[in-house]
Amino acid sequence: MVDAREYHERTNHSPERLREMSFELDESNRPRPYKVYEVLPRFAPESEPDPPETPALAAVATDGADPPAAAPDPAGDPDIATLCHYAAGVTKELEIGGREMRFRAAACTGKLYHVDLYVVTGDCGEFSPGVYHFDPEGGEFDVLREGDYRGVLAAASGDHAGVADAPVTVVAASEWWRNAWKYRERTYRHAFWDSGTILANLLAVAHGGGHRAEVVAGFADDPVAELLGLDPDDEAPLALVPVGSGSAVSDGAETPEVDPIDPAERPLSEDPVDYPLVADAWRQSRLEDGDAAEAWRETFAHEVADTSLGERADDAEWVDLDPVDAETASARPVGATIERRGSCREYSHEPISARKFATVMDRAMRGVPADAFAGDLRGLVDCYCLVHAVEGVDPGVYEYHPGADELEWVREADREKAGHLALGQSVVGDAAVNVYLMADVDAVVSEFGNRGYRLAQLEAGIALGRLYLATYAHRTLGGRGFTFFDTEVAEYLSPHSDGQTPMTLFAFGKPA
Ligand SMILES: Cc1cc2nc3c(=O)[nH]c(=O)nc-3n(C[C@H](O)[C@H](O)[C@H](O)COP(=O)(O)O)c2cc1C
Structure with a gap:
């Protein structure tokens, strides 16, 4: 009988486990x-x-x-x-x-x-x-x-x-x-x-x-x-x-x-x-x-959400984003966007505009409409961006604060490390931005049981799907979901991410 925490731990990807794995697909x-x-x-x-x-x-x-x-x-x-x-x-x-x-x-x-x-x-x-x-x-x-x-x-x-x-x-x-x-x-x-x-x-x-x-x-x-x-x-x-x-x-x-x-x-x-x-x-x-x-x-x-943005001791560590309003935003209809959607294979290193980046994040990350989130608690996942190439935003790792549309500096980032974290897929580092949706599995399961784990994964999956749609609403952007080394990502984002581990990853930018 497996508890969700144990399931999660047993199915983590690490470089060692991947090396030891001798599994061949049987076509x-x-x-x-x-x-x-x-x-x-x-x-x-x-x-x-x-x-x-x-x-x-x-x-x-x-x-x-x-x-x-x-x-x-x-x-x-x-x-x-x-x-x-x-x-x-x-x-x-x-x-x-x-x-x-x-x-x-x-x-x-x-x-x-x-x-x-x-x-x-x-x-x-x-x-x-x-x-x-x-x-x-x-x-x-x-x-x-x-x-x-x-x-x-x-x-x-x-x-x-x-x-x-x-x-x-x-x-x-x-x-x-x-x-x-x-x-x-x-x-x-x-x-x-x-x-x-x-x-x-x-x-x-x-x-x-x-x-x-x-x-x-x-x-x-x-x-x-x-x-x-x-x-x-x-x-x-x-x-x-x-x-x-x-x-x-x-x-x-x-x-x-x-x-x-x-x-x-x-x-x-x-x-x-x-x-x-x-x-x-x-x-x-x-x-x-x-x-x-x-x-x-x-x-x-009964859970009271912590909606505060933390200590703002140093304003220099915060970046205000400026998503475009509905009149200025791409009007590509939802059906055409879904028809156009695909997973981008290669990215150019060219930067994307800060406003497009802000608009994708703002629209995709408003919060998932779910039964459990009808009260104060608006979600179980937090959002981190590895910014590699966004005009006017210093490359680095940031926590993205939805609603406030602000980035909070976490640490430096580089493309090579980003590729390594994503199961060694270097293409992830080629993208302009990598978005990690993170949850504290221990806390989620203690508070909301094994069912809470389902919801954390699902919320991150829906956010991933919305990131795809918000990306493909833009003519010049492409993106793809990716997999990652769990513990390495958690360590890379700690102590800021405080016990959270990655649920899903999306990379987007200009297709090559
Ligand atoms: C959660 C998730 C994780 C994914 N992880 C990877 C990955 O690690 N590497 C990769 O090349 N593609 C990854 N993909 C992309 C899928 O391979 C792709 O969606 C699938 O081939 C279907 O193609 P399409 O998205 O163009 O329709 C992932 C997709 C999802 C939804």
Whole structure:
């Protein structure tokens, strides 16, 4: 039985562990990056995905469930097919080395795409009440159940108001083997990073379309897994996102009984390997029932956030940033931004403008709309920037203070060290800026339990996804998520970061 702190420690990357690792990928056993149900009926929405025109920079800048002022009033129910397509669908086909490669809306470690979306709906647009699985490859939906099962999610979430009032709730789940093939035990971390980039897109498209949407991290896991017909040893739910409002679950008929389902699935590869630590870590962070979910959320309400900016003994150590206002900011719509997004392979050493840097950070780092952060505590992660090339900002490591839009000097930085910290990937040092999202795993788990660890990783994953979108809203910028040596980063940023370790890393700048 593994505690999240122990899981985290056991799956840390260090140069020594990496050297000792004698693991070779077995290409012949590579899992399919999507699931195929053998016999389920399918539903193909008639309308093409039609994303909102709201600028991406406005759509990612929401810290609560409400859409931004720039979004239009919603024209009817949330458009489920558009939401799923721009969150997790195939948005690009490229020929690389003579092979057709299909790319998805959101970045994913190793391009393994292990996170799937399920939707639980009442009457919602073209969808009749039911439980569906989104097939990213074909853009269609597998029908798991017919009937209005939203009450199951409402009960599981402890009657969370957002879930109880939404015409549709999206559930993100990871099918472990699809990622564990390459990343083994680390897949539990990746589940939250890779669902985070998907949920960043989902929130942006929902908010851009004028709908309420938020992440609900507190829910009883087993009833949700049962509803979707998942065996958590293989695949498990990670987060709920209710979208839209004004469709109270209780207004409908009684919630039907949840009979067990176990729809046959085509094997992902010849010989899937089990990494029990992954499902074990997930199990140890489950919430028992709706009451437990509510009680877990309450623990956050009692925490008083430290929003002070620390001691300002020396003003010379602070840099005021000046993000552009909404009128001046890039107006690239959220849909076009997602279509354009990709992971930048090479960076030029040319500096980026201070205002673009400030705007990316300001819009992406406003705070994640999550159930647990409805009170004073606005998040579990802090943000550090290794600045290598920003006009008018001295190269160095800074803590970024969102809201205040200020950088606080931490120490000197150099490109070579930056590359080393990122698992020795020198390309990271070539970027203009490296953004580390950091959390104090010990403190998080002591305060908020193993479930808190999930949320810290997920918050950092969503911030990463928002950084991608805010970057790609700018014509001249590109970025990419990266992995790192945990302890080395923690040591490099200490004592300032005070016990925090990295959750995610994003590098951005001018593409070479
Ligand atoms: C959390 C996260 C970590 C990543 N880490 C690395 C990395 O260490 N090195 C790398 O080259 N790419 C990394 N990537 C980028 C993925 O390889 C990339 O997203 C994937 O190949 C899909 O391509 P796309 O982003 O262009 O759609 C990471 C992506 C994510 C979301």
